[in-house]
Amino acid sequence: MDMRHRFLIYPKATSTENMTTPTPTIRKAVFGDGSAIFQRIKSHPNELVPRPLSDILLNIDRFLVAEYNGEIVGTAAWSVLPELDPKRNPSIEIQSVSVRQDFQGQGLGRRLVEAAMDRVMEYRPDQIIVLTFTPPFFAKLGFVPVSKETLMYKLYQGCVNCTRYDSPFTCPEVAMAYYPRDHQPGASS
Numbered sequence: 001m002d003m004r005h006r007f008l009i010y011p012k013a014t015s016t017e018n019m020t021t022p023t024p025t026i027r028k029a030v031f032g033d034g035s036a037i038f039q040r041i042k043s044h045p046n047e048l049v050p051r052p053l054s055d056i057l058l059n060i061d062r063f064l065v066a067e068y069n070g071e072i073v074g075t076a077a078w079s080v081l082p083e084l085d086p087k088r089n090p091s092i093e094i095q096s097v098s099v100r101q102d103f104q105g106q107g108l109g110r111r112l113v114e115a116a117m118d119r120v121m122e123y124r125p126d127q128i129i130v131l132t133f134t135p136p137f138f139a140k141l142g143f144v145p146v147s148k149e150t151l152m153y154k155l156y157q158g159c160v161n162c163t164r165y166d167s168p169f170t171c172p173e174v175a176m177a178y179y180p181r182d183h184q185p186g187a188s189s
């Protein structure tokens, strides 16, 4: 496997961390985390799509959590998007990325998304996508802006049910994609 796609699901020092910064542990979620994940996502009503507890529990195997002193201080999740072209692999959408406010700016969001990407790269997706209000954060992780027209399956699966905006095309969320093929050894940057 391309080692550039290997991200650690362990405490990992970054340039923004120092010896006094608490370092949460990133691990797979378990059913007992459901309520804490629900509250974590709900705490960002303007940035994250709320998810019912039942949805969280049914997809618990698609969640990672960051735990510190027994508390869930961060989450990241993913879902698989359909692909009708048999010659292409499905895409994966990164969802529900949350870092508790007092842990923000310490590299935890990066560690969570990198750990989620590490996990989903095992499935060899054609692309990893995100719809986000914080494009600079995802740009730091190798995502590039894409036209929403290229993500019609996402729009049909999720956005059509949105009650907040008239249309996915007037929604201010920015569509971004990470193309694994562009990060293979020898790929032109």
Ligand SMILES: CC(C)(COP(=O)(O)OP(=O)(O)OC[C@H]1O[C@@H](n2cnc3c(N)ncnc32)[C@H](O)[C@@H]1OP(=O)(O)O)[C@@H](O)C(=O)NCCC(=O)NCCS
Pocket (backbone or CB within 6 Å): 016, 044, 047, 048, 095, 096, 097, 098, 099, 100, 103, 104, 105, 106, 107, 108, 109, 110, 111, 130, 131, 132, 133, 134, 136, 137, 138, 140
């Ligand atoms: C967005 C969020 C997950 C970032 O988490 P974080 O732990 O603060 O981010 P990190 O410290 O790992 O930042 C990683 C990099 O992204 C940059 N970054 C993070 N948030 C940013 C923002 N809002 N604008 C610009 N850059 C940002 C950091 O400066 C850092 O850059 P560096 O690697 O050059 O130092 C967090 O602010 C959050 O939970 N926000 C509310 C929910 C949300 O918006 N989720 C994402 C929607 S899909």
